[in-house]
Amino acid sequence: MGAATLHQLARRGVKVAGIDRYSPPHDLGSSHGATRITRQAVGEGTAYVPLALRSHELWRELEAERGVKLFEQCGVLIMTASATTTSHHGRPDFTRATLELAQRYGIPHEAWDGPGIRRRFPQFQVEDDALGYFEPGGGYLYPEACIQAQLNGARERGAQVFTGTTIEQVVQDGQGVLLRSAQDTWRAERVIAAAGMWSAELLGAPFTDLLRVCRQTLHWFELAEPARFPADSPCFILAHGSGDSDLFYGFPPLPGEHSVKVATEQYFNNTTPIKIDRSLHPDESSRLFSNQVERWVGGLSPRAVRSAVCAYTVTPDFGFIVDEHPTLPGVTVVSACSGHGFKHSAALGEALAQRVVEGRSAIDLSAFALKRFD
Ligand SMILES: Cc1cc2nc3c(=O)[nH]c(=O)nc-3n(C[C@H](O)[C@H](O)[C@H](O)COP(=O)(O)OP(=O)(O)OC[C@H]3O[C@@H](n4cnc5c(N)ncnc54)[C@H](O)[C@@H]3O)c2cc1C
The missing domain is CATH 3.50.50.60 (FAD/NAD(P)-binding domain)
Structure with a gap:
């Protein structure tokens, strides 16, 4: 920012x-x-x-x-993986909400059911009653x-x-x-304060009450069957349950790399810029793989070749804050924007x-x- x-x-x-x-x-x-x-x-x-x-x-x-x-611009595929209730960034039924916005704004897209998703991108093992939104302009x-x-x-x-x-x-x-x-x-x-996860510590009230920092992890899983991720593979967001963490997202293999970056989101444990645990624990990648990835994405090995720690700074409604500081005239605050x-x-x-x-x-x-x- x-x-x-x-x-x-x-x-x-x-x-x-x-x-x-x-x-x-x-x-x-x-x-x-x-x-x-x-x-x-x-x-x-x-x-x-x-x-x-x-x-x-x-x-x-x-x-x-x-x-x-x-x-x-490799395209983005957003999926509700079965007939289930989902939530993403606080929005119920994110796939359908995306579809409706695309229709309203005339954004080129395609909508598929489960067999349609599997036919076009066989790496995603979604159920027949899945819903898929594919946006070729994303990436x-x-x-x-x-x-x-x-x-x-x-x-x-x-x-x-x-x-x-x-x-x-x-x-x-x-x-x-x-x-x-x-x-x-x-x-x-004038000052524009875009201090990311340090915003509350730098700017005080009301940001101390409004912003919370949530540690997130990223994992690069080795490709076991490279053919399942052809050159036209899209980015994806796959929701499979009702919680905001019953979801993971990922990227196509980057040019020259033999892995796929995947991450989920967690909003249960808050931290601070000082306390955040920047080390990775081996079971963090294996848990993501066995609890989520393995069931819904084919062609990946459980071996994480790389992992990283990052942080979301989240507001109560998962939206952005872009506004004047209420007690510091001349200071505009841009929040770290809730993970999106x-x-x-x-x-x-x-x-x-x-x-x-x-x-x-x-x-x-x-x-x-x-x-x-x-
Ligand atoms: C794992 C993860 C995945 C994400 N995925 C996506 C995605 O797919 N798509 C998407 O659109 N968004 C995504 N996001 C969200 C997006 O990355 C963030 O919203 C955005 O990058 C935040 O930018 P920022 O400038 O607010 O924060 P930062 O990039 O953290 O910048 C804040 C800066 O302020 C500096 N700073 C802080 N305090 C002080 C101080 N007191 N004095 C001087 N400097 C200071 C810091 O050093 C830092 O450089 C993701 C975020 C994470 C963590």
């Missing part, structure tokens, strides 16, 4: 600085792990669709500007490359970037916002820059206002 905003502000000629406690792209926040799914009919709700559509345009623009590959992003490209573009346009610099205090002194690190102080007319923000970050950065420069954004961000939690 920070890199996208910095890039868009620098493009508009704003005198801007990006400040980060580490050196992005890094693997200590919420934007690492090689890939992020992007889709156009965003089942999380109507407010997200314009952001996703605009982001797709911006990723392509950024690719052309920087001469790098950022977006693989995945390379998050680290996206961040690097945005930072490079911002630097070239004059943005300053301070890395290894932790902001410890944000205060408003009537003449602007003061940002203090252990060594330095900056005065800014990366695909929208390019357009959110643009919208935030438009707000700074033009006073309003072309895309309506009112659905992400704090007042819904009053």
Whole structure:
């Protein structure tokens, strides 16, 4: 979120600085792990669709500007794997909600039953009464490359970037916002705070009550039968039960790799940026494989060749917060976006820059206002 905003502000000629406690792209926040799914009919709700559509345009623009590959348009397949109740990011029946949004926005897609899914993509062992939504315009992003490209573009346009610099205090002194690190102080007319899982610790109330950090893990399972994942394999989200964790998602094998990245989501155990357990336990990948993957996806071996820890920062309704800080005038807060923000970050950065420069954004961000939690 920070890199996208910095890039868009620098493009508009704003005198801007990006400040980060580490050196992005890094693997200590919420934007690492090689890939992020992007889709156009965003089942999380109507407010997200314009952001996703605009982001797709911006990723392509950024690719052309920087001469790098950022977006693989391999398609996305969203499945309810049997006739069951499901929930994803707090939305019941996510597959049907996605389908309805695609119809409303005229987003190209196909809808299949179980035999239809198995015929087109035999790696998915869904039941006959499954529902599948296939969106050829979706795919995945390379998050680290996206961040690097945005930072490079911002630097070239004059943005300053301070890395290894932790902001410890944000205060408003009537003449602007003061940002203090252990060594330095900056005065800014406006601040956009995109501190990811550190947002509550940096910004205080009401974020301390609204945001919770949930540790997540990613696992790359070796391909046992590579032929079951042909070159046109899509990203997928597969829901098979009523809980938000009765779901996993994955990616096609990356070019030159012989594994498939798969992850589920957990919202039961909260943590903090300091306490988060960054080590991986061997049974975490075997549990994901035996409890979920093995039943529904064929062609994978239980051997995880790689695993990683990441974190979601989640609001009570699994939505975004993009709003002014209620007690710090001049500070706009962008939450870490509840585990589904990366695909929208390019357009959110643009919208935030438009707000700074033009006073309003072309895309309506009112659905992400704090007042819904009053
Ligand atoms: C496992 C996993 C899978 C996901 N899958 C998807 C997906 O498929 N599709 C999708 O769209 N989204 C997905 N998401 C969500 C998406 O990745 C996040 O919403 C998004 O990347 C968050 O970006 P951010 O900029 O808010 O946070 P971060 O990238 O964590 O950035 C916050 C930055 O703030 C810096 N910072 C924090 N505090 C301070 C301070 N005090 N001073 C200075 N700097 C500070 C940090 O160093 C960090 O660089 C996933 C997330 C995870 C964890």
